[in-house]
Amino acid sequence: MTLTDETSTIPAGGPTLEQVRRIVTELPGPRSAAILARKADAVASGVAHSMPVSVVAAGGGVVVDADGNSLIDLGSGIAVTSVGNAHPKVAAAVAAQAAQFTHTCFMVSPYESYVDVAEALNRLTPGGFAKKTALFNSGAEAVENAIKIARKHTGRQAVVAFDHGYHGRTNLTMALTAKAMPYKSGFGPFAPEIYRVPGSYPYRDGLTGAEAAKRAITLIEKQIGADSLAAVIIEPIQGEGGFIVPADGFLDAVVAWCRENGVVFIADEVQTGFARTGAMFASEIFGIEPDLITTAKGIAAGLPLAGVTGRAEIMDAAHAGGLGGTYGGNPIACAAALAAIDAFENDGLVERAQQIGTVLTERLRAIRENDPRLGDIRGHGAMIAVEFVDAETGAPDAALTGAVAKACVAEGVIILTCGTFGNVIRFLPPLSIGDDLLNEGIDVLAAALERA
Known part of the structure; x- marks a missing residue:
């Protein structure tokens, strides 16, 4: 991306980014929308994307888009940026x-x-x-x-x-x-x-x-x-x-x-x-x-x-x-x-993964106590998933999964789905994420579930 006077003020990635979720436009915002329109014209349609944003910076537990929206990162680029984006080392x-x-x-x-x-x-x-x-x-x-x-x-x-x-x-x-x-x-x-x-x-x-x-x-x-x-x-x-x-x-x-x-x-x-x-x-x-x-x-x-x-x-x-x-x-x-x-x-990242796993499983299990649509919660460390099902039959519920994921994305939480039946939401946060952002991301998920 060519930097303009506007984009040159976007903060650098890594630990310099403010660790907050902040939505200042609908997603996508106008600048992301323009870039995504160019993508549609220039990039083969088989190369899809799940987030309606164009990223300009990332670090800790957040990703910042071209419109200044700061999103909670619960995906790590599919388990890639485990040490955190733009890690100083x-x-x-x-x-x-x-x-x-x-x-x-x-x-x-x-x-x-x-x-x-x-x-x-x-x-x-x-x-x-x-x-x-x-x-x-x-x-x-x-x-x-x-x-x-x-x-x-x-x-x-x-x-x-x-x-x-x-x-x-x-x-x-x-x-x-x-x-x-x-x-x-x-x-x-x-x-x-x-x-x-x-x-x-x-x-x-x-x-x-x-x-x-x-x-x-x-x-x-x-x-x-x-x-x-x-x-x-x-x-x-x-x-x-x-x-x-x-x-x-x-x-x-x-x-x-x-x-x-x-x-x-x-x-x-x-x-x-x-x-x-x-x-x-x-x-x-x-x-x-x-x-x-x-x-x-x-x-x-x-x-x-x-x-x-x-x-x-x-x-x-x-x-x-x-x-x-x-x-x-x-x-x-x-x-x-x-x-x-x-x-x-x-840097204690193995132990940090264990701590993240504890936070995720405890929060998700608490939600499941009142919502049988959360059929199974499983995983280890910072690799946790929840399988969504029909509350009465236990059949995979891909529609609910998609609706919850879409609602989370709209609220500025990067969330990934998976599963052979398309009914699993997976959590792969960077190990550099703080507990405050982690819990806020789960709060957004819980609210999306209540509305679904």
């Missing part, structure tokens, strides 16, 4: 690296920051075994490469994913993703040798973890065969599918079966990673040690970076030149990642 690291060099391609001329990030991921991810890492650009790219590595290591082709799973928008990751609209519809044919089995959805299936695991493993053995299976991939807490937390024992049993059968177990921690769940990685909550872990989103506080980290012998299966990419592990993104990891480890 990240901003300083990015500026310093940009002044040194912006690109060489690590496959041509390596640099230390890529190695630093790899060493940090090898150290931080679960598992007391030797690990190695490769860096990429996006979560989908990390997932694709994890599948490549698993296939190369095992010499097998088949891959199992789970109902309600989401793994990306590329051809292979669309095949892994469960939900058709908007992610897959009309974009096939998809990559072959991808199979889907039911996972664990305690609120809907009523099964114990052991029962759900037995169901999944039986289908794998009977319909695919362990000898054909390269990998099983799952989000420890399913994100786009509705923040589904598996029943205790489910993941343990699946991991154990994979070990017994030489199948690579891949944990997709793109959304759950980096303190989001009140642990550095969600796998820690369930006590599992994946063979491979994919990461992205929160890893670099908004810059494009992703990784595959795992057992050294599996990661080394690919031949020289078999992994990489022009921009993978870009030096500016690596600098941002190192600064973000410093904040995660040293």
